[in-house]
Amino acid sequence: MTQSFNSMAPCEQMEVFISGYIDGELTQQESQQMAVHIRRCESCEKLYKxxxxxxxxTKEAHHITVDERDLPRILxxxxxxxLMxxxxxxxxIGGLVVGGFMAWDLAYALWTDTSQPWWLRFALGAFYLGFVGLFLVVLxxxxxxxxTDKYRKVKL
Ligand SMILES: [Zn+2]
Structure with missing residues (x-):
């Protein structure tokens, strides 16, 4: 049996046995013979490694896929x-409601106060227009x- 294993398994045919050896599918005797051969034969040792x-x-790839690894980060x-x-x-919303209400109160008082000069009312209108414009730009x-964040993510 030992002799037939050795003679029937030249290095080219060892691959099948090596695979089984790594997976622990060989019998104890076959495993021992394989261990002995690998220790003696350089090319089979290389193939084994x-x-x-x-x-x-492959095992690692099955256990930890890229998706699973990235999942916590993505989440x-x-x-x-x-939250942002x-x-x-x-x-x-808070700023607009509070600030808007207070500012509008003041603006309404100033705007409806005909005793104020026209340029002050004009400046007030400009200020509000500018504020709305800034808000829209930021938005x-x-x-x-x-x-762009989304596009960058898709490309990666
Ligand atoms: Zn060999």
């Missing part, structure tokens, strides 16, 4: 982005930033 490496990589990013959007919305910038 290559297969171990290959199998290790965290999504949560962060969501919520925070921004709260700041903008547009944020929207563009979100869009």
């Amino acid at each position: 290559e297969l171990v490496e290959l199998k290790g990589m 965290e990013n999504k949560t962060n982005r969501w 959007t919520l925070a921004w919305a709260l700041v903008i 547009r910038q944020r929207l563009i930033a979100r869009k």
Whole structure:
């Protein structure tokens, strides 16, 4: 049996046995013979090491896929982005309601006060127009930033 194994398994045919040897599918006797051969034969030892490496990589690839590895990061990013959007919305809405109400109160008083000079009322109108314009620009910038973020993610 030992002799037939050795004579029937030249190095070219060892690959099948080496694969089984790594997977632990050989009998104890076959495993011992394989161990002895690998220790003696340089090319089979090289093949053995290559297969171990290959199998290790395949195993790792099965256990930890890129998606699974990236999942916590992606989820965290999504949560962060969501919280960021919520925070921004709260700041903008709160600021607009409170600031707008107070400013509008003042502006209304100034605007309806005919004793104020025309240029002050004009400046007031310009200020509000500018404020709305700035708000729209910031909003547009944020929207563009979100869009480019998305595109960058898709490319990667
Ligand atoms: Zn060999």
